Amino acid sequence: MKASALYATALAALTATLSILPVRAANPLPSWNDTAPRKAITAFVEKVTQEGSTDFVPPTERIAVFDNDGCLWAEQPMYFQAFFIFDRIKALAPQHPDWTTRDPFASVLKGDVKAVLAGGEHALLEMAMATHAGVTTEEFDKIVTDWIATAKHPVTGRRFTEMVYQPMLELLAYLRAHDFKTYIVSGGGIEFMRPWTESVYGIPPEQVIGSSIKTQYEVRDGKPVLARLPELNFIDDKAGKPIGIQAHIGRRPLMAFGNSDGDFQMLEWTTAGKGPRFGLLVHHTDAVREVAYDRTSHIGKLARALDEAPKRGWTVVSMKDDWMQIFPAK
Amino acid sequence: MKASALYATALAALTATLSILPVRAANPLPSWNDTAPRKAITAFVEKVTQEGSTDFVPPTERIAVFDNDGCLWAEQPMYFQAFFIFDRIKALAPQHPDWTTRDPFASVLKGDVKAVLAGGEHALLEMAMATHAGVTTEEFDKIVTDWIATAKHPVTGRRFTEMVYQPMLELLAYLRAHDFKTYIVSGGGIEFMRPWTESVYGIPPEQVIGSSIKTQYEVRDGKPVLARLPELNFIDDKAGKPIGIQAHIGRRPLMAFGNSDGDFQMLEWTTAGKGPRFGLLVHHTDAVREVAYDRTSHIGKLARALDEAPKRGWTVVSMKDDWMQIFPAK
Numbered sequence A, B: 001m002k003a004s005a006l007y008a009t010a011l012a013a014l015t016a017t018l019s020i021l022p023v024r025a026a027n028p029l030p031s032w033n034d035t036a037p038r039k040a041i042t043a044f045v046e047k048v049t050q051e052g053s054t055d056f057v058p059p060t061e062r063i064a065v066f067d068n069d070g071c072l073w074a075e076q077p078m079y080f081q082a083f084f085i086f087d088r089i090k091a092l093a094p095q096h097p098d099w100t101t102r103d104p105f106a107s108v109l110k111g112d113v114k115a116v117l118a119g120g121e122h123a124l125l126e127m128a129m130a131t132h133a134g135v136t137t138e139e140f141d142k143i144v145t146d147w148i149a150t151a152k153h154p155v156t157g158r159r160f161t162e163m164v165y166q167p168m169l170e171l172l173a174y175l176r177a178h179d180f181k182t183y184i185v186s187g188g189g190i191e192f193m194r195p196w197t198e199s200v201y202g203i204p205p206e207q208v209i210g211s212s213i214k215t216q217y218e219v220r221d222g223k224p225v226l227a228r229l230p231e232l233n234f235i236d237d238k239a240g241k242p243i244g245i246q247a248h249i250g251r252r253p254l255m256a257f258g259n260s261d262g263d264f265q266m267l268e269w270t271t272a273g274k275g276p277r278f279g280l281l282v283h284h285t286d287a288v289r290e291v292a293y294d295r296t297s298h299i300g301k302l303a304r305a306l307d308e309a310p311k312r313g314w315t316v317v318s319m320k321d322d323w324m325q326i327f328p329a330k
Helices: A003-025 A036-049 A080-095 A105-110 A113-118 A120-132 A137-150 A166-177 A190-201 A240-248 A261-271 A304-312 B003-026 B036-049 B080-095 B105-110 B113-118 B120-132 B137-150 B166-177 B190-201 B240-248 B261-271 B304-312
Strands: A063-066 A181-189 A208-220 A223-234 A255-258 A278-283 A315-318 B063-066 B181-189 B208-220 B223-234 B255-258 B278-283 B315-318
Touching (some): A080 A120, A080 A137, A105 A113, A120 A208, A120 A223, A137 A190, A181 A190, A208 B261, A223 A240, A223 B240, A261 A278, A261 A304, B036 B278, B063 B166, B080 B120, B105 B113, B105 B120, B120 B223, B137 B190, B137 B223, B166 B181, B166 B255, B181 B190, B181 B240, B240 B261, B261 B304
Parallel strands (some): B063 B181, B255 B278
Antiparallel strands (some): B208 B223
């Protein structure tokens, strides 16, 4: 190769590099394919954050709410909190000899998940109370922190906090870089999420909304504690989501992200607000890299919200087509 | 006056001005006398915000909680929300002909406040339900916004939002300048406070914790609303305050500010935390510039918290001695 050709090649390479670099550096959503959902998100965010724009929204009003199960992290073959409940039942069994013969506990101890799930909501509630109450808030925080640091998903062998969706992590960071406050609004237990949402999602405990049991203030040996009681306080699902949003935030979100009919009212409430609003559904379409499910799934059922998305102007993400990557690299 | 004397006078004046200016600019709490409470506040804030200090607390953990009635704004001769309730009863009376003969409403309409208050908590709750429920959250927001913009205190003739304590406004700003998140934790109604706390205190709706009634999600003519129901949800007072703090914030505050025994548990819970914590009580000692009351007051009773403050290390502010100014200049 002549010197001039070498020079030309080097120059071409440099030019190519330079032309790519700014694009990469400027791409805050690298795991999103350049398809309609990504375009809709960035167009909306640019519109509401552009000073002087008629659609400009001041930073204090930039509230974005995210469902957790199936939206920020996976939820199959069952809600990850159910794995926690089962592990707690096993850990607590020695203190409850009757559990070996009493369902749903007996089925859990035998490893018969099908029988457990056949017990339905009543069984789930009974197990949640038995495993989430009877300790103080600080004790429960430690139990969750210890569990989440070690427990692994039975299919992938990953820690549960490694089964979060990479594109959604990027989206959370992108919105915060545009002065959005990001909230979780989940049917899951509020105190089950808080111990790890800040390190995993960058969402602090005060921006986590979820289901809860009642607590009671007590002074034990001069030390005040909040005792967790086996009594339901609030179910943050379906029509409970707008109620939870109003109770905690006190204003209507600008953007809402969900993946199931349990998020229908949250998206409906959000996008019925005045001015620009944004609703998005994550559709689990990727049977190879994750799990494909919607209308008939026992978890994360998505039917009505999917049917009404077009007429309501909600964006639908096909995980298979719109996401370059599902989980973070190991 | 000779030119040289004029010059000397002008120079002296300039020097005096310059020597005062930096002090003023550096004083974030100008309405606080240079007495023990101010010293305790600034020493604490400097300690926990000094990087490298053993007492350093990262910004995410810098949570400061404030009672509202009697701590951020006045509460005599009765809670300001009670004036709102009475005004609402008068406004709604035409739709409730039975109120003219039914107590406590009849006493309100006759202007017999003593008879109303004699009805105790039961009467208050009945009036609160009758005036706070039956509308949507958006309608209630507007009702409060309109009322607070015009209603005036019967004794001072000031708007209620002008009866906030100037030293506490400065304290809120001072703490936020040191990366504290400031919260209201009040026995008052959460939706009664939210419409005006951001403009008056710089505290956004998501950082207001208070008492609440239940709401219900409904779709009316295709438009989703949150209907306010005549059913108590939560009383954010006494032992309810730590419960409300945990429900909304999910971590223990670093600093707590109150003025009555209703704040006892909030201060106890806050100052029982590990590491440096700060508790402060505003003691209403100024009969001339405000109202002097504590142990025997029917509102804002302060006895146990005052008695236990020394041994618990809580700072007590005497409004008469420690505050240079009570209300903002008109």
